[in-house]
Amino acid sequence: MIAVHIQQLFREIFEKEPLLVYSPGRINLIGEHTDYNNGFVMPAAIDKKMMVAIASNDSDQARIYSSDFKEEFAFDVKSFGPKKGHWATYIMGITAQIKQAGYPVRGFDMVFGGDIPVGAGLSSSAALECAAGFAISALFGFNIPPISLVHYAQKAEHVFAGVQCGIMDQFASVMGKKNHVIRLDCRNLSYDYFPLDLGEYQILLIDTQVKHSLADSAYNRRRNECAEVVLIAQQNMPAVKSLRDLRLKDLKAVKPFLDEEVYRRGEYVIEENNRVLEASEALQANDLKKFGKLMYASHDGLSKKYDVSCAELDFLVDFTKPLDYVLGSRMMGGGFGGCTINLVKTSQTETLQTRIAESYLRKFGTSPKFYAVKAENGTGLLKP
DSSP states (O other): OHHHHHHHHHHHHHOSOOEEEEEEEEEEEEOOSOGGGTOEEEEEEEEEEEEEEEEEOSSSEEEEEETTTTEEEEEETTBOOOOTTSTHHHHHHHHHHHHHTTOOOOOEEEEEEEOSOTTSSSOHHHHHHHHHHHHHHHHHTOOOOHHHHHHHHHHHIIIIIOOOOOSHHHHHHHHOOTTEEEEEETTTOOEEEEEOOOTTEEEEEEEEEEEOTTHHHHHHHHHHHHHHHHHHHHTTOTTOOSGGGOOHHHHHHTGGGSOHHHHHHHHHHHHHHHHHHHHHHHHHTTOHHHHHHHHHHHHHHHHHTSOOOOHHHHHHHHHHTTOTTEEEEEEESSSSEEEEEEEEEGGGHHHHHHHHHHHHHHHHSSOOEEEEEOBOOOSEEEEO
16 A cells, blocks of 8 residues: 555654655546636546655755655755756645745655556646645644645646646645545636446546647647637627637637637537536436446547547547447547546456457557546545
């Protein structure tokens, strides 16, 4: 168990007893590329975590050891700056935000590690920021409100890591609830929990093991295309601030003024927001079949209207469509690689993995990875 390992490692290195804090990775069941359009997303915290052991050291030094990288790092809590590309940047970033908020951070010792697969799109960096922030707050008795911790972790990513991420990852990591998903309104951060009662089904992630190079440039282009739709719409509808404010009939009214490709971008986002709302109703009614159909529709939109899928992702989703033991499948994340998220009958999971692994290897010459995950509670203290 990762918690036991991190605790023992801390004792060996620093020869004292630590506080133990965990923060989970996250999945997003539906609602992709809607966050920066002020739309809805549906994430959940998962049972793969980042674990932090921490204790004070009566100095101005933060001494950190990474179990995963087997590296040490230290910085002066009174004066430090980003170290781009280094794992310590995430911990320094959250420390800086807590200090900037007026909390008197002092020296501490820390060991961290986790079982969140890096590069699979499960937000290991956000989990580390949230775990470190919660640990610092608990250690020094700051009692930082959860929503403040979410904002500090996001800003740490912006300022120290240089990644202009949305708020979904940090929000899900901190605010997750066992056996529930979160419907988050990215316009005002209001949220509701919906039950995730999967019965004889489970969530299976299938990692393509690829990440195509056009992902970053395509992401920026999609944001610009969405902004173009809003700009055109505002000429007749001044109250429109984002695609969230448009209905499909509003979009059709401005179609003559948009390129066909740009129109499809707006159409996808509006439809995806509607799908998240429908998915909420499906979960409330425990209608997993409907939820699965919405997942397939989401992927279809991402692939054909938003153009952020790739051959590997489309192959994995298409493979599941004829199978009666898979209710739904879609790509998860920014696109051009990463994982698909699937609702699979638990008793057939091994069969699916075997069949997909063989077919995927024949077609792409590499093997995917599989992760079965469950919805779990968000960031918290494991041991007082």
